[in-house]
Amino acid sequence: MNAKRDFLIFAAVLIALPLFFLNQTFLLSIFGQVLIFSIAALGLNILIGFAGQISIGHASFIAVGAYLSAILTKNYHIPFAVTVFLSGGLAGLFGLVLGFPALRLKGFYLAIATMAFVVMIEQLLGSWSYVGGHIGMRDIPNFDLFGYVLKSDLGKYYVIAFCTFFLFLFGFNFLKSRTGRALKAIRESEFAARSAGVNVAKYKLTAFVISAIYAGIAGALYAHTINYIAPTDFGLGVSINLLAMIVVGGLASFSGNFIGAILMIAMPFLFSRSNLPLSVIFGILLVIVVLFFPRGLGYGVQLLNLKYFGIPAAWLRRKIRVSSVVGGKEMYVNLPEGKMHYEIGGNPTGKPLFMVHGNFGSWRWFQPVMSRLEKTPFKGVAIDLLGFGDSEKPEREISIPQYGQELAGFIDVFKEVKANLIGHSLGGAVIWDYAVNHPDRVNRILLIDPAPADGLVTPEEYYPALALYRNNRDLLKTALAGTIPSGDPDKLLDKLVNDAMVMDPRAFTENARALERYNYLADLHKIQCPVLIVYGEKDLLITDKLLAETLKRLPNARVKALPGIGHSVNVENPDLAVQIINEFFGG
Structure with missing residues (x-):
């Protein structure tokens, strides 16, 4: 399809969406969280959907980014515009460390290793009194862009939207590059990729690093949007939710990251006043996806677009x-x-x-x-x-x-x-x-x-x-x-x-x-x-x-x-x- 046009539409939607809800700050906060977790979901999708490597420990990278940015801004008064890059960098370093087991482990064994990592990070943060232990960190500063502090929900949303747009654009071009093609080759067959001259070890590590950087940046954005973080915010359940986002939304699908984030982040708020348990709602949703959209809702929407959405325009x-x-x-x-x-x-x-x-x-x-x-x-x-x-x-x-x-x-x-x-x-x-x-x-x-x-x-x-x-x-x-x-x-x-x-x-x-x-x-x-x-x-x-x-x-x-x-x-x-x-x- 037309990528340039799609990204222009994407930018227009990101800019215009909050203008319809200026008096509903709660919704602006929800929109911001959806975008944050879509960034983290894209990072995980690069690793799982495009590179074929499993991870159930992605919440740990979000935690690393969130805590580093919170510490640097609150205790050392470093602007967010700087800490967001440091958060991504440190998370990428942790991703490199975690990526080494991926060179020898596959499937369930790699999943267990990454799951152990997220449990370890949660326990370490809970026992670290410097960051508040299990109580967490409060009064995290708002976004500070070199002296200009954004306190409003609208200002926070636009910072998140800018980061989302840039990271999705970078991810799109990254996956179209030689490295992206190598990751897809590894996903299809490591043996065939290696036979074609692809350095499998190098590109696996690259996938883990890029994926972790995205999660670290999402963590930094999360900390300064909510202004409070605790170890339980980044437990195994969050990793499972991220995995559910990309599976329900669609593996190796860009739109699927948004669809999954909307369903897993926004839907609980929409049904918060209903008597229907969320477990039932998500269970029904998963059954529908498995039966009718086995490749995810993102691919389902794409298929509907190919078959039906163009009919009115073609008729006209x-x-x-x-x-x-x-x-x-x-x-x-x-x-x-x-x-x-x-x-x-x-x-x-x-x-x-x-x-x-x-x-x-x-x-x-x-x-x-x-x-x-x-x-x-x-x-x-x-x-x-x-x-x-x-x-x-x-x-x-x-x-x-x-x-x-x-x-x-x-x-x-x-x-x-x-x-x-x-x-x-x-x-x-x-x-x-x-x-x-x-x-x-x-x-x-x-x-x-x-x-x-x-x-x-x-x-x-x-x-x-x-x-x-x-x-x-x-x-x-x-x-x-x-x-x-x-x-x-x-x-x-x-x-x-x-x-x-x-x-x-x-x-x-x-x-x-x-x-x-x-x-x-x-x-x-x-x-x-x-x-x-x-x-x-x-x-x-x-x-x-x-x-x-x-x-x-x-x-x-x-x-x-x-x-x-x-x-x-x-x-x-x-x-x-x-x-x-x-x-x-x-x-």
């Missing part, structure tokens, strides 16, 4: 697009099946080149090429196949022969004796159909990464993903970006995605089915005109092996590989595409 986008098109476009051809939209670009007096786009496409995939044809002997006539772009979406069969029949009807309007055709991806399959049924009406054919003449099979497990594209713009954008891996010099990707979103909803899956149901190999001998097939060497969809049988059956064809190009030279390198057009069509 289609409605707005349709209402703006019906009266506003003049470049249409009326076919029996519906109105087909097209655009013309290049040399107004040049020879027409009929351009047929691919799946999820529109005429715009040829816009970069057409804009560069002005000084050539050609003009591009780029169509939106029925069901795509600004063309009508009739209720008829979706098949390659149907598309071929509609293309024939369109070309007939231009009264070309012999047409020059350019097809891209699925458009290549459409041109196969047109050419074998009207071989005498074709002059030359240029195919860009075309579907093979014997069809293109999509694995059955891909169809659920194709269905998700129908209502999820982010997923669709990611998919289309993969077809132009070498670049987008004309910055068209967002417009291409917008065009794809208004495609006939049935076509998101039915086009893939259509590509499986044709085979023109036996008829390719009818195509006597010159055929040039170009494909990008970086194309993961169409390869030379897929095209081999097609090339054998064509009597007058040649193929050209394009180094450094993916699936769409017409978008990735339109200058090269124009050069190929000039050379092939005789410009």
Whole structure:
């Protein structure tokens, strides 16, 4: 998805949320605690969810951070802006010490070792009179930012919110880095990671240190928010609650840390006046999660987002697009099946080149090429196949022969004796159909990464993903970006995605089915005109092996590989595409 957009929304929510509750200081305090424990939960998630190492002693790191910051600010008057870093550093040092057993222990044995550590820390703090023993430390100073003391709940909230945003942003980039990838490799298989050259010991220790730093900072924030701490605040129960947060929220899920913190921290306050025991509430919640969201509520929300949350936006986008098109476009051809939209670009007096786009496409995939044809002997006539772009979406069969029949009807309007055709991806399959049924009406054919003449099979497990594209713009954008891996010099990707979103909803899956149901190999001998097939060497969809049988059956064809190009030279390198057009069509 779009990480930059998500973090901007995250920042906006953090800033705006307390403004709706300015007179409810208790709620501001709850919001602050939710954020604090989401920081600690993220630290634990880095260790368990992303690195695959177990820990039931994370409350000890929170205690270390909380007590160090409280001691330094209360007894030595060091500003919180300094102690928060020292708290994270000392907790990280303890994490390093605890991380060494992880090099030899796994599973339950490591869990027991970390559990012993949290019990030990709680008992040591309880017996240490300097920090109040079991009574704890009172009157811990408020946040002191180099002389500016924040006493209000709103001020405290914004300090916590700033730290939360920064730590989540750092965690996101950390997990996207080489170190993050190494941690995920270790989680999946230590043996495989070690075989690939990953220093398993080094990265395990790194995970423990980073995880402990997050917990230490959360502890410092907690101490100066509540202004009172005691050893019982950081006992084994807190460690279990942190573990429950990331399990219920979702392991290896960023949003899951917030969901878990909300449920485990805020929900007890919400039900504090009810007669229903919290143990019953949490028990029911755990049963629901295990049965219906085994990977956590964070993944459940993500799945709902992929399947359903985008439906209203997708529906509105289609409605707005349709209402703006019906009266506003003049470049249409009326076919029996519906109105087909097209655009013309290049040399107004040049020879027409009929351009047929691919799946999820529109005429715009040829816009970069057409804009560069002005000084050539050609003009591009780029169509939106029925069901795509600004063309009508009739209720008829979706098949390659149907598309071929509609293309024939369109070309007939231009009264070309012999047409020059350019097809891209699925458009290549459409041109196969047109050419074998009207071989005498074709002059030359240029195919860009075309579907093979014997069809293109999509694995059955891909169809659920194709269905998700129908209502999820982010997923669709990611998919289309993969077809132009070498670049987008004309910055068209967002417009291409917008065009794809208004495609006939049935076509998101039915086009893939259509590509499986044709085979023109036996008829390719009818195509006597010159055929040039170009494909990008970086194309993961169409390869030379897929095209081999097609090339054998064509009597007058040649193929050209394009180094450094993916699936769409017409978008990735339109200058090269124009050069190929000039050379092939005789410009």
